[in-house]
Amino acid sequence: MSTPASLCAVFQQTAARTPEAVALRDHVHGGALTWSEYAAEVAALAAGLAGVGLSRGGTIALMLGNRPEFHLLDLAAVHLGAVPVSVYNTSSPEQLAHVLRDCGARLAVTERQYLPRILASGVALDAVICVDGPAPGAITLGELKAATQADFDFAVAWAAVGPDDLLTIIYTSGTTGLPKGVELTHANLLAEIDGLTQVVDLRPDDVGLSYLPAAHIADRLAGHYIPIVYGLQIVCLSDLARLGEALQQVRPTFWAAVPRVLEKMRGRIEDALATAPTPRRWALRAAMRTARDGRRGVAYRLADRVLLAKVRAQLGLDRARWVMSGAAPLPPAVLTYFLELGITVCDVWGMTETCGVATLNPPAAIRPGTVGRALPGVELRLADDGELLVRGAIVTRGYRGDPVRTGELFDGDWLRTGDVATVDADGYVSIVGRKKELIINAAGKNMSPVAIESALLSACPLVGTVAVVGDGRPYNVALIVLDADALAALHRREPGADPHPLVADGVAAANSTLSRVEQIKKFAILPGPWEPGGDEFTPTLKLRRSAVSAKYAAEIDRLYPTPGAS
Known part of the structure; x- marks a missing residue:
């Protein structure tokens, strides 16, 4: 062009x-x-x-x-x-x-x-x-x-x-x-x-x-x-x-989505399956396993036409050649779930300062857990501390009337993204977390709260929002707000059911995918919702971590052995 x-x-x-x-x-x-x-x-x-x-x-x-x-x-x-x-x-x-x-x-x-x-x-x-x-x-x-x-x-x-x-x-x-x-x-x-x-x-x-x-x-x-x-x-x-x-x-x-919308879609499918006849539930799971394992022969094509295509149509995504997910981390399990349904979800990464998209998973070569490769015309580099730097024609010239913060944004002609990342041999980028949000626990171990939160969101559909806390603390804890739709579906299936044991099971499942130091030792379920633009979230659903820590300081302290410990 x-x-x-x-x-x-x-x-x-x-x-x-x-x-x-x-x-x-x-x-x-x-x-x-x-x-x-x-x-x-x-x-x-x-x-x-x-x-x-x-x-x-x-x-x-x-x-x-x-x-x-x-x-x-x-x-x-x-x-x-x-x-x-x-x-x-x-x-x-x-x-x-x-x-x-x-x-x-x-x-x-x-x-x-x-x-x-x-x-x-x-x-x-x-x-x-x-x-x-x-x-x-x-x-x-x-x-x-x-x-x-x-x-x-x-x-x-x-x-x-x-x-x-x-x-x-x-x-x-x-x-x-x-x-x-x-x-x-x-x-x-x-x-x-x-x-x-x-x-x-x-x-x-x-x-x-x-x-x-x-x-x-x-x-x-x-x-x-x-x-x-x-x-x-x-x-x-x-x-x-x-x-x-x-x-x-x-x-x-084509459709641009955000992770929370896709997570809620997955939750609705799972809620419907929970009450579906056993043969249908088994058949859909089998079709999704076939897609996941890459066995795309006659049996898969039949399952796709009879089962998976109907699910895509019910979602309104039967014509979508690709779906782009960005603005926040997409848990790999959620991405894989949609790929198994035959919906091509391309996880992307970028910032307002890069016009929105700097890296993209190509539709024909998606790697879950990554945010893809640099767009044509975009250069990437890792700083000594792992911060991802970007250069190219998509990069902003700076902030309105703010030369100080504009100066802080750049390292020469490279844009400082504030994200810590890794880049594999094929150029696929994995975001570790925000540089300023990394947790350093009392033992001096560094970890990404985003990765831990993503693991829990993948493991437990009941969890709508989670904020992991552990900076300067002996272990990590989680503040959890339940997903209203998933909770309502649970109570339709089991009136009066206590969600706490299910959340505990989800925390255990998430912990099994994390290193010992990353694991969530305790959690608290808080009333919600946490709304975009409110105390806890920006309008684009980014956690205001310092505000969350201040607002829920008492709840956090109760999860540690000594009240008020830091």
């Missing part, structure tokens, strides 16, 4: 190439836009944004759910050479105030349900645009379009956008401290897609599903940018509770 000047140029080429093909659908509210309609709306909204003061280099905040208006307004701003900044819908007024001031936004786009928080942030904005109807303190999309100035030249505006212009600023949620604004250019993004699509297959008639937060690079990449480059159809899902329904109806041909 030749590299065009900007995403604007790519979008205009795509819209001209397939004008009547459907580009966007709204699963919740209904309606669809073709590529020609998409392009016309972008032009009209860009003119309106220019009329209310947005210009080249300016920033505009978007606080929207997964709906077509996000795509339209994001691209309208991009065509002006302006910089859209999507914010998490869970953000408080105080968090919004930091992001709005840090990026210098003078305009904001939102929905009525989020408007009060935008207004309560106290940040002076030139205009707030509400996409779903009139609301006090905001203008409508109709009023925005009416603000167009007669001398505005849309074609001149987007043609002036070049590869080194900013495409977006994405704020990392961060497990500590204030979020950092990662600056990504058009060149960064186009290099990312060029490398990515040399490894995975994309086709003009592909259909994807946008349901992850637009403030995160994962949905921005898979649900917004890639479809623009390849002219794919995206279905927007603003109600995550309807994900299962949407998957069954949309039947995406």
Whole structure:
């Protein structure tokens, strides 16, 4: 793929190439836009944004759910050479105030349900645009379009956008401290897609599903940018509770997932099997064993058609040629489970600072337990302490208005990832854990809490969330929150059943896969849930470990022999 000047140029080429093909659908509210309609709306909204003061280099905040208006307004701003900044819908007024001031936004786009928080942030904005109807303190999309100035030249505006212009600023949620604004250019993004699509297959008639937060690079990449480059159809899902329904109806041909969604899918399959007739349960297990052992003869093809294909159809993944899992570690047992079902799940690794994906398991050569190999055009190196360093055109130029933290991000022209990793002889990368999160116990032994947590999540479907603690302690303990769906299924099968013995069995099973020093000696089951954007999790489901340790200090101390011991 030749590299065009900007995403604007790519979008205009795509819209001209397939004008009547459907580009966007709204699963919740209904309606669809073709590529020609998409392009016309972008032009009209860009003119309106220019009329209310947005210009080249300016920033505009978007606080929207997964709906077509996000795509339209994001691209309208991009065509002006302006910089859209999507914010998490869970953000408080105080968090919004930091992001709005840090990026210098003078305009904001939102929905009525989020408007009060935008207004309560106290940040002076030139205009707030509400996409779903009139609301006090905001203008409508109709009023925005009416603000167009007669001398505005849309074609001149987007043609002036070049590869080194900013495409977006994405704020990392961060497990500590204030979020950092990662600056990504058009060149960064186009290099990312060029490398990515040399490894995975994309086709003009592909259909994807946008349901992850637009403030995160994962949905921005898979649900917004890639479809623009390849002219794919995206279905927007603003109600995550309807994900299962949407998957069954949309039947995406490619899909970006996160480990927690895949873990819950596996749990639902297992719950259904627990009450299925014994012959069916046995037959499915046998078919999955056949897939795992690589015996893919006539018997496997029959089992796949009769059993495994039905499971894939029930999940809505019967057309999916590949599923990409990222944003958090995927337990190898979960990955293997889906491979046995005939679903190609490619575990990836990357950061916002690398446009989302830097390494990828090739669909035809997946190695569970690794995050694959470097994308074409990406270089990797291990520092003396095992930290993974990255170099290439996908790497950010730095953090918005923060030269100090930008300086700390780089070692020369190598990006410091903060992840400790190993790389095998074939270039496959395994992530050991976050450099700053490694546990060093009282005996001076180093270990990764992520690896221990992954083992427990694989061993016990009842466990929804786990945080392993042991830094400076004599042994490791675990704080566990049960999965609500799995617990409900247990109580349907066995009313009043105590989950504690099952969790204990899961801990024992996980410990059998760990070294003695890594093993969990004690655990506590805590009330939940731990929600994205709450005290325990960032909006992208990364554990706030220091916050967890502080909030549950009493519970942790009770798991050690001397209360208050450190």
